[in-house]
Amino acid sequence: MGKHKFLVHEDGDYVGVAIEDIKAGEDVMGVELHSGKKFQVTSNHDIPLGHKIALRAVKKGEALIKYSESVGTVIQDIKIGDWVHTHNLKTARWDYGN
Secondary structure (H helix, E strand, O other), X not given: OOOOOEEEOOOOOOEEEEOOOEOOOOEEEEEEOOOOOEEEEEOOOXXXXXXXXXXXXXXXXXXXXXXXXXXXXXXXOEOOOOEEOOOOEXXXXXXXXX
16 A cells, blocks of 8 residues: 555544545555554545545534544534545534534
8 A cells, every 4th residue: 555645643533634635546544643553544535635534434413523622513424535624524613603
């Protein structure tokens, strides 16, 4: 599989962050920054550099965990390998109860 293409910030995070562009259907490896734990995921979408890839399934209405805390609410079911961005996540910093 080769080198890793995404990083996971904290143990237990639901997503990794692409450090290179990832293509749909690509089998990619990631690594957790502190422990070195490795992850393998098949991407369901093209995921640009700096965007998130799902490491676990998350249902609509659930919190999305990154940096070991909620960073927003899922607005569309997410599957392992999905691109996580504004189309399926309402970020916490923009969620003012509206």
